[in-house]
Amino acid sequence: MPTYQAPRGMRDLLPEEAAGFDRLLAVTLARAQRYGYPRIVTPVVEDREVFLRSAGETSDTAGKEMYDVSLHGQGGLALRPEGTAPVVRAYLEHGLHRAPQPVRFFYWEPMFRGQRPQKLRWRQFWQWGLELFGAAEAIADVEIIDFTNGLLAEVGLTDFVLKVNTVGDTASQATVKAALVEYFSAYRDELDDDCKQRLEGSVLRIFDCKNPNDRKIAEGAPKIRDLISDEDRAHFAEVTEGLDRLGIRYEIDDRTVRGFDYYTRTIFEFILTDPEFTQAGDIAVAGGGRYGGLVRTMGGPDVPGTGIAGGVDVLYFALKKQGVKIDESVDADVYVLSGDPNDGADRIQIATPLREAGFRVAIDYSKRSLDKQLESAVKHGAKVAVIRGTEESRGGKVIVRDLMAKEQRVTRLAAVVVEVGRHVPKRPKPRLIDEPGAAGETPFLTDPKS
């Protein structure tokens, strides 16, 4: 019999880890909603062009890591490698640039890159992100940072630093690039091969070079902030002043640049500081910035954008490393068992009202002896056993046994929910519509006709 493995660079989220991801999603989504960022869901597959176009000049490297998709031999599609381009595409396709601006989106999606797997780098991974269109103000960048800072604080991540920088607007970037090319060209022969290539392509990324000699050369390079326009500097000053006002700690790091061309002015990264994550260079738990020209590049009007994307897997492992406890319980709290080997349907009938009430209930259908069923319930992590004993069932009663305290009580069927509730928690039941007036809140107006 053949045995299969998950494709390279892809992994299963087994129930506990999936439960952890669900928790992170719930927290992040709720925060996004509180900030006025509704969720958008775009297809996993887009035209390759959507990504190549947004990537800009560095598109050859982007294309190389694209996860191509073909259908019936027809290509031209790719699995989404990042979240911004599809959101821009949707924003334009649905005419949302004509909606009242600004427009905000939150997303949480799997992403795919055809890269060689490494620590915390898979071919399928998850990202959350925010996109904010139509706000040129520097404080919009601060909003994105504030969101992320608050999110990390809420989930309990502390071992990180926020680095911010500015790369100037599109016009300034030409000046910056020209100046940097001029500077580094003087050292062309000293640069290692990789960086020599960056000299041709994206000069800014020379600052990311790892070669010590290259770094030394880079230290003497003209400062980006001296080359950009006064307006760029004023914009950046507003960002840092905003962060100061909000008490958000950050470092200004001249060498923080991002991989893609579309960033203008503000860029920022939340970098993990635990040694486990700093050995092979910086690992960002989230990063983003302002993209002044992207909407236009994608065929739309001249609308500014700003946003961020965060790695869910990275966040998850960073939290684990920090010892943050995420509730990943997946076990049923209650097990229904019976001494009568042929009463499976009765067991379901006992479970039903408990489930309706919000308890997690699993049933043992086996015909094993009661002690084996109890043992099994304990091994499955149950806290309470509801036992249909042969004696008690004749009187319409069941036994509710606390498996931790090893105490039990005979109860009428009608009282099982109450009795079980004394030992294990009810889980909140999701609803399609929030109940008005719940938790003492002002009821929302509802349409009386509906």
Place this chain on the structure above:
RNA sequence: GAGACGCUGGUGUAAUGGCAGCACAAGAGGUUGUGGACCUCUUUGUCGGGGUUCGAAACCCCGGCGUCUCCCCA
């Protein structure tokens, strides 16, 4: 895309080129209907495909996957 190292039941691990074993986990049963113990029994493996050899988990080649480094990192 390039390189280095690795891969033995579900998990963790043994086995000079010479009988693939152990522990835990899992399943069935028992201790004669209230549990994690104990006892008995059982299931399950050399990543895949070739080659060398009387004989391969081990040596060689190809492939798969993982970890790490480079590249890249939207």
